[in-house]
Amino acid sequence: MFKEIFLFEIKYRFKRPATWAYFGILLIFGLIVSIGGNGPASEKVFVNSPVAIATMLTTISIFGIMLSSAIMGVPVYRDIEHKTENYYFSYPVTEKGYLLGRFVGSMFVLFLVSLGLHLGLIIGFAIGPFAGYVEPDRFTDFNFWHYLQPTLILYWTNFFFAGCIFFALVSLTKKVMLAYAGGAILFITYLITLTLTQDIENKNLVSLLDPFGLGPYNNIIRYWTPEEQNSMTVPFSGVLVWNRLIWVGLGFAAFLYTLFRFDFIKFLNKNYKVKKKDESPDQKSTVAALTKIPAVSKAFSNGLNLKLLFRLAFMEFKNIIKDNFFRAILIAAVLFLFFDAWFGFPIYGTPSLPLTYYMLEVKDFTYIILIFILIVFMTGEVLHRERSVNYDQIFGSLPLPNRIVYGSKFLALVMVSFILVNMILISGVLNQIVKGYFNFEFDKYFTDLYLIEFPKYIIFIMLAFFVHSLVTKKFMGHVIAIAIWVLLFGLNSLADVNNNLYLYSYAPGYTVSDMNGFGHFGQSLFWFRTYWLACGGVLAVIGYLFWKRGTDSGRKARWALAKERLNIRTLSTLVILLVIFLGTGAFINYNTKTVNNYQTVEAGTIGSADYEKQLSQYDKIAQPKVIDVKVNADLVPEERSATIKTDYIMVNKSNEVIDSLHLNWGPEGLLKKKVTKFTLNGKEPKLGKKYDDFGYEIYAFNPPLQPSDTISLTLEVEANYKGFPNEGSGSTIVYNGTFLNNNFFPSFGYSSQGELTSDQDRKKYELPIKDYSLPDQTDPWGLSNLLFNDDADYVTFEGVVSTAPNQIAVMPGYLQREWEENGRKYYHYKMEGELDFFYNISSAEYAVHKDVWTGKNGDKVNIEIFHHPSHTYNLDRFVKGVKHSIDYFAENYGPYQYRQMRILEFPRYSTFAQSFPNTVPFAESFGWVGDFSDPNDLDYVYTVTAHEVAHQWWGHQITPSATRGANQISESMAEYSSLMVMKKEYGVDAMQRFLKEELDRYLRSRANESKFEKTLLDNDNQAYVWYRKGGLILYALQDLIGEDNLNRGFKAYTEAAKFRPKAPFTTTTEWYDYMKSVTPDSLKYYLEDSFEKITLYSNKVNEASYKKLDDNKYEVTLDIQSSKNYFDGNGKLLGEGDKANLLEIGVFDNDTINNQGITTKAPLVLERIWVKPGQSKYTFVTNKLPVKAGIDPYNKMIDRIPDDNLIPVEEDSE
């Protein structure tokens, strides 16, 4: 019995076009990904490396939920749908045979169909090397096992799990709708898993809960270096095994339950409610015969039609919102919305306050995807409403004009969309209420939702109507509409097609800010929305022409119908919409391309390559250096324009005669600049040569500049914005929150900043691969220039800035005077002493918070915080950060060079903080609105403030030379300084969490390295090395050799290197020497391992147990495994360390909460021990019951697997 049903199922499926369509979609997808190199592999990883293949298979299997529901949802439902159940079940078929046959047959087909992806990938990877999209050497040889292994452990298991669930749901409920709703529930489970993953501590639980195994899979590969990704398959062990067992088991259990519960009789029973027996059909037959049908009057007026339009629309609307599928997806979507908003905007794991713009932004996370799906599905429902209940023939022959029927359905979807946008408002306000935040800002909600978001949904509806009208098969319509969407997304994010003019419904991104509101985005949004509404209108009208009314679905008949419907009314609508579409399109193109130089990504890359090819001849040429800067800036934020004049005094500090000045403006950006005055020593210089594409100009010095000659330069520039760009906001001058820096003016000579860095790109455009962007530590040019700016060494600074009367403008230095003149506000600033050539000009409607730091010997520093008036939440944290920092740094490194420290807020168009001399701008989204109510969340306002204040020493006092590794002197030192301020504030036992976070980021980043990892002494551009590794290594160093000892070295270094008046400037060699000088010989191995090499430990506890001793003491025994490995920059193992290392071993009580509410470790024993590589045993005696024990329990060392360092101690059972 089983065999016949099984074979029938397979034969039936093989004849269905849908089966082949699914197979084909996967095949094509596989081909595109593999030939185009769009997979997950980073540059140093083979595009068909085992990990890349496994990642692709796993990711696709999650989207495969759709496929599972389509294939596994129907085999039983088919008998209901085609009404065959009534006789089919009367055959001598057993329930189990029937179900098993259908199930196994369908699962077999599902597995076969899923192999389309493999076939696509295999063929694609074979063609790939010859196709030219990716260089041939990024393909490795075909290996069958690399496909089979992940297919067995991840890909098919996921299909199996999802398939079982859908099969069970439909078989037991007879509702195919549940197959979809089940998909939504799966997605929700998935969301919760992903959200929990943010909390690193929970990884094991989360890994088990992930139904698709992506979590445990990612946990395994997250630290894998390119070398490992290229050679290893994912080991099927540990949590992954349990995860697979749980979910496959659950799927299997669901199937077994179905198998035993399924019952033909129940399945056949229609869900009748209890029937009342009051039918007495014949009693009134005489009445019937006598009844006359009354004559009625009929009217078919336009007014009535309008009424009907709304009545039908409202009926459809009610039908939709009563639809269970709609409700299920909507609930899922709103849950996403709510959870995304709830967890949505953490910075370093710390939540942000539920500001209105955050509540609004979550609409673009997951919600928009579900909304699109919902719109597509509901459009299908609405357009097939009559057909699906077989009422279409009656309905089709009713005297309703086509436009009323089609229009009412459209209107119904528009009404639904209005509900959908309001869900964002409801979820947002609810979130805010639950979190106790009551500043609702309904104006922001209304503007964003009704004026910007709502039209976008209507644009979606139009596309859906177009597709569903042209395609008369409902499911096919869904697939095509969603495929269009995926294609747009793929083009945009994978194929780098980013011109919003060519991507249906796309528009430039926009950012809502508390400081600057909706800012300057309105204009471009208006035009893009109009453009796509017109395009959508054209589609909707075409849909209308082909929309099927009646029973004829032949192509010829539908063409004839379309021709018939193409009357003067539809034609003129089409023409008007087309004119609007093309007109706005031309206008947008003028703005983005003609005015604002829109470039494709590829054109941009070619531009960078040409820049280097044509101009690198001027690299490192001698140019005069600025020694004094005077700025006169007139800002007009109201009009987003500025006129800025700068006067430089420059000196030829080189030994050469300099004959020309090279001005490097860079290619024209969004901010249009016009030079209104340019003089050298008061005379207009003569333009010698100009590279228009790159904004590079060469002017002759007349006479040439002799060594030590001085010259003055005056440059006045008018700048403003024009039109609107395709993307990017042009946010340096805005209505409120202008933030400019010295890059407003040209730099001198060639800069390697604009070069291509990726090896792949450089090879493609025939440029030599550049391993380092900076010269080595002994290079004369490098030693004679400063890292951040080679146009000057240290300078003096003075400036006047004017701005709108209600704004405060800020530049470096001390405020000398402020006044009002001609309705503008003026501020005069002057810096005492010297600073490196790096200044900002900011202006906004600020409120100012003031405080004072007082040192031990009575010296004072004024603390001023310029903030948006309503952002007062965390001012005390900034102040505390500044005070504690200056405390620590002044004592350990040397005095602070200024009498004031200012912190500025700027709009959230980017998220960072940056240290200028005596000024630290923080983005609006970075700290000002953080929610620090939970003391266990990282107070990043405090730590980042400490980091930025540390730059006043490390960066501004000791400005390193332009040589390799120099960034470590500013960034690693600032990170170390910040960690030390934290240690002092929170206590040493609270540090493990922060250290582990640094470690995690370092390990993850090095896994994605696209060149090769560099050492701390040589690293010139890898931020993860200078922040994460640098901070961690220096923290461990002070722990090993003593905090005071190390700081003594740094103080001596500071004294030797600060404000060094002339070259050679400081290098990592000098920095490293000071560290060596304070490190005992026995620990020098640590310096070598850490600074000169790439060294990773692998420390773990195999076993930890305790025995209770007589006198209330406990004897704890630890079985420890330790190894130390050396790697090259690509992650290839070079060798193993065989000497003993000084490592911490500890036994712990339960974690406690310190007086600041922070969870800290509670060591019972903590010893530093020379541990030999390999296995070893240690025994300790504690006074209290031991709970946990481990090696390197604070994660101070760089350890491949930090999670296994500390484990629970178990009682010895002997």
Next chain:
Amino acid sequence: MELKIENLSKTYSNGVQALKNVSLDIPQGMFGLLGPNGAGKSSLMRTLATLQQADSGSATLDDIDILNEKSKVRKILGYLPQEFGVYPKISSYNMLDHIASLKGVSNKGERKDLVESLLTKTNLWHVRNKSLGTYSGGMKQRFGIAQALIGDPRLIIVDEPTAGLDPAERVRFHNLLSEIGENTIVILSTHIVDDISNLCNNMAIICLGEVVAKGNPADLTNSIKDRIWKKAIPKVELENYKDEMQVISTHLKAGQTIIHVLNDNQPDATFEASDANLEDVYFAEITSRMETVSA
């Protein structure tokens, strides 16, 4: 009022030619369409009901061009398709009221009277507030009839309206149709020959998309008068008879196989003359054609 169909042809996208040069003049009153399954009856009716395009030909109802002025047709049309569904969760009263409003009956009072009388007329009054999903096959069919009669239709097209009705209901339906005003065209399709002989003044027989006979049922019957012969035969011999003469139908009577043969003269003495009826006309037209196709 007269419906003129001229040379109407239709081929579906799967290659099936559903209508071949169909020409019919349909006067006021009841018009019967008779034909085997798949003959093209429903295709013709759907075309007249504006649900389907024709490839060529024309159909006019007085001055209305049915094929091109669909909206005009729909205003005077009452249509009951062969198969139809209903919204399961709405009551027949509400549904009829809704359809009435869609058919232009905008006056609330009139609509109420109309719906109530139709419910009574179709014997659905007692279940008017039940949702349509709970209706039995017969009740659903009656609902279909009721909706077709809404709004004073001038052209009523009913496709197998009595399928699924019990004999009493069928009679009631016939009465209902016969009551409909004189200035209305009613096109009725059915397999049941008696329905047509009882109800229709005019009829056509359609087979394989072609009109094979048309006219008054009595005239058609007359045309084969005295040419029908019948005989009881053993079943095994049926094929022999089929080879030798034009057997138009066989049926069983008290366990014996009776064959009807169309022939100008008595085939042989064992045959006896049979009164020609419409059924014989039907089979005479159909049988030979169907056999040519299946042969």
